[in-house]
Structures are given as structure tokens and as C-alpha cells.
Amino acid sequence: MSIVERHGLALVISAPSGAGKSTLIRRLVQEFPEFAFSLSTTTRSPRSGERDGREYRFVGREEFEQLIAEGHFAEWAQVHGNYYGTPLQATQDLLQAGQDVLFDIDVQGARQLRRSLTGSVLVFILPPSREELQRRLGRRGTDDQEQIARRLAAAEGELAAAPEFDYWVVNDQLSAAYDRLRSIYLAEGCRMSRNSHILAGITAGWTGGQKA
Template identity: 50%
Template sequence: MTDISRPPRKGQVLVLCAPSGTGKSTLVQKLRKEYSDVGFSISCTTREPREGEAHGREYYFLSTEEFITKRDGGEFAEWAEVHGNFYGTPKKPVEKMLFKGMDILFDIDFQGAMQLMETMPDGIFVFLMPPSYSDLRSRLEGRNTDSAEVISRRLRNAMKEMASAPKFEFWIVNDDLEQAYSELRAIYHAGKNRPCTNPGLLESVLSSWE
């Protein structure tokens, strides 16, 4: 069998988006643990850290003034206001990882995903959804981290976010964590074989026909 010279594969952008309480962070953690070479885009936020979160690991926790300064300076690849707090993806780390050919995982809200669809159209955009409204409510209430008012606001926002699902390339229903993760892994691996992540591969194969 003839070996071909495989050109370097481009890094791919994997964007996971979901309503709050759907289990997105858990799936992100599982993927990062299994694939330690996948770059992770750490977002900036103005919200308060939750128990167990650390600055520079889950998020960069900024004051509103610091965030606005960075936003106005064009330092974010995308940004949005969610549940009364600002979130944004620092641009420079993303550019550095893509330059190195690394795959990058984004854990962002749907507003940010809409922006990345415009600036990174070759990205893989996955929408994670709960199996039902009642299930999402139970999950949010079970976290015991938010007031009833905040939970109601998150549920209202979830309805708006669900309406954006048709804009995404892939859907996953998280009614079983292991099944949902298996589907996310399959999507990630399939992305490695897309033409846009393998520039020059077809030409390399065809060159052996000459």
C-alpha cells in the first residue's frame, strides 16, 4: 500500500452552547479531561465566582470596569451580556492556539455563538438542550445557588435560547450524561475529517495518480 504525505491538519473550533443548567460545563470538563491536548477558550466574566471556581481556570473574573475597557479596546473575539453579567472570549489566546494548529473548545452562550458563526464559519457549532422544561427547572432548583427570581430569569432566557437551536449544525439532548458525551465525542472526531480542516489532503492524494 502506498503511503501518502499528509499535510498538517488545521485546528478546528468546537463551540458548545446550551441554556443554563443543561449540563454543558460537565461535558466540557469530560472532553478536556479525555483530550488534554485540546485548547480551551477561558472566558472573562463579571459574575461572582461560584464555590470551587478559580480565576484563570474556569473564568477570568473581572470587574465591570475592567471588562468594558477590554471590550472597547477590541480584545474580545465575542462578548455578550447574560443574566445581568458580561462574558467575553479573549482574542489573543484563541489566535495563538489556532496558529499552532490546535483544536479549541468554546463554552459560551448563544449570543457569543452567533457572533462566532460570523467570524469563524468553519467552526463546529453544537447546541445542547435539556429533555424538557420541567427537567431544566428541576436542575436549576437543585443547584441551590440561585434565588427564585434568578431561576425564573434563567428559564425565560432558556426559551429564547432554544429558539436559536435551528441555527446550529448539531443538536444533543442531555437526558443521559454518558450518551450525551458519546455524541459530543463523535462530533468532535468527525470534525477532524472535514475538508476545511484538511487543506491540501485531496491534492496530496491526487498527486499519487500522476
Template identity: 50%
Template sequence: MTDIRTPERKGQVLVLCAPSGTGKSTLVKKLREEFPQIGFSISCTTRSPREGEEDGRDYYFLSVDEFNEKLEAGEFAEWADVHGNFYGTPKEPVEKMLYKGMDILFDIDFQGCMQLMETMPDAIFVFLMPPSYADLKSRLEGRNTETEAVINRRLRNAMKEMASAPKFEYWIVNDDLDKAYGELKSIYLAGKNRPCSNPGLLESVLSTWE
């Protein structure tokens, strides 16, 4: 058998976006546990840490002034004002991981996702949705961490985000966690074989014809 030189893979970007309360964080955790080699873009935020969250592991928790300083310096790959708090993805660690050929998982808000569709068009964009409005409302209320006013605001925003679902390549309905995870895993693995993730492969194979 002819020995085909294997060109270096280009890291792919997997972007997962969902209305608040849809179960995105749980799916992200499961994917990272099974594929620990996936790089994860840790976002900066001005909101307060929730119970169990750690600075530098879940988010980089910043003051509004610190966030604005980084924003003005152009340090974010994307950023958004979400429910009255700022979120942003530091650009430098993302660029370093992609340069090394690492895949990167983005767990970001809808606004930031729209920005990445412009700046990273080769990324894989997945929209996670709840099975129903009633289910999402129940999940948000079940957190017992937010006021009724905040929950209603999240539900209004969710309606707007659902209307933009056609902009995404893939849809996953999170009505069954194992099923939803299986679909996300399949999307990630299939993405590794896209031409944009293997830019030198065709040339390498064609070189055997010479």
C-alpha cells in the first residue's frame, strides 16, 4: 500500500448556542469529559459567580471597568451584553489553540454567536432548543436563583433567539439528554472530516497519482 503523507489538521471551531436554561452547560461538560483534547474558550463576564463556579475554570469574572478595558484594547473574539451583564471570549488563547491544530468548543450567547458567523465562517454552528416554551419556563423557575422579572426577560429573549434558529447549520432539541448528547457528538466527529479542517489532504492523496 502506498504510504500517504498525512498533512497537519486544522483545528475546527464548534459553536454551541442556546436560550438560557436549555441545558447547554450540561452537554458541554459531557463533550469535554469524553473528548478532553478539545480546547475550551473560557469567557470573561461581569456577572457574579453562581454557586460552585470558579474563576478561571468556568469564567473569568471581571469588573465592568476591567471588561471595558479589554474591549477597548480589542482583546475579545466576540462579546455581548446579556441580561444586563457583559460576556466576551478572549482572542489570544483561541488563536493559539487553532494554530496548534486543536479543536475549540465555544459555549456562548446568541449575540456573540452572530459575531462569530462573520469572523469565523468555517466554524460549526449548533443551535440547542428546548422541547417547548413550558419546559423552558419550568427549567428556569426550577433553578431558584433568579427573580420572576429576570426569568420573564430570559423567556422574551429566548423567543427572539428561536426566531433566528434558521441561521444555524444544525438543530438539536434537548428533550432527552442522552439523545441530545449523541447528536452533538456526531456533529463534532463529522466536522473533523470537512475539507476546511483538512486543507492539505486532497493534495496529499493526489500526489500519489504522479
């Protein structure tokens, strides 16, 4: 067995809207482009330029609900009237092949992935304060005051779930927050349970009792 073989890491990242999760994930993917993304299944109609089997696997509502009943998904959710889900077996195949899989997902999805993917690593991105989160939401210029209020109310519920995660990263300063996220990824990639073959590969062919 080659000593470079390893079991992949499922890195699950969640955060309240406005905490800076998307920016941190973009940096991580830019530095580590080998991340894999499992092809999601959805009941929504393809948008212009989208193709079945490339952006998504597009299915009907009845078929999706049958797949739920069969335990096909590692996680699934209904968003704005449409179903979205991550296929379990395809994700497990990627991990077994040694590929790291990145999930940018909400708290509910993270809970499902914790149950369905053994050894998944859950990271929660925290804003430094409520006031800063409100300021960032306002600065984006995409939401009115009513929408910002709804996002802040949702953030309160999401923050209550933070103790369910393995790691917290406070996004106070972007560069420092990215260093912390990057360190989590690198450290988890070295975990013995994901690299149990290494020692056997290094010591293969050694005989006991040899001295330098």
C-alpha cells in the first residue's frame, strides 16, 4: 500500500448569514483546489445553461421523495419549495478514494452530515458581535431593514447550535480567521484515523532487532 493513500476528510462549514463564510471558503478552495464537491440532486428546474449531471442532478418531486425514503441522501432540505440533497454513496466514494469534500451548508444540513458521514469535521464561523454582524449585513447592500432583522433573528437560533460543532472560528479579522480555518483543515488531514496506513507503509519490510 502506498504511503500517500488516505481516507478523505468531510469538512462541513456553517455560519449565520453575514459572518463571512463564503469569503473564507473561497480562500480555502483557492489555496487547496483539490477539494471535491459532491453533485447535488434537486427538484428545481434547470436554469439557462445548466445541464443535468453537471451543475445538479435534476429530478421530479416524487422521485426525490422516494430517494429520501430509501436513505439515498447524506443530507437534504427543502428550500423555497424545492428539494436539495447530497447523495450519500457518491460522497462516501469520494472520501474512500482519498478526496476531501467541502460542504458549505446550514446548521440543519450540518446535523444530518454529522450523523451520515462518520468522522466529518464541523466548523462554525462566528461573527465577533451582533453589532458587527448587523453592520456587515447592512454594508452588503442586498437587504432592506426588514430582511436584515430577519437574518439577525435567524442568526440567534443558529448561534444556539454552535456547541454542536467541533471548531469555532471567530471572523474578527479576515486574514486571522482564514489562518485558523486553514490550520483546522491541515491538522484534521493529519489525524491518525485518516492516515492509519502510513505507519504500515513506512515500516513495511523492517525486521526487529536491527540497530543503527
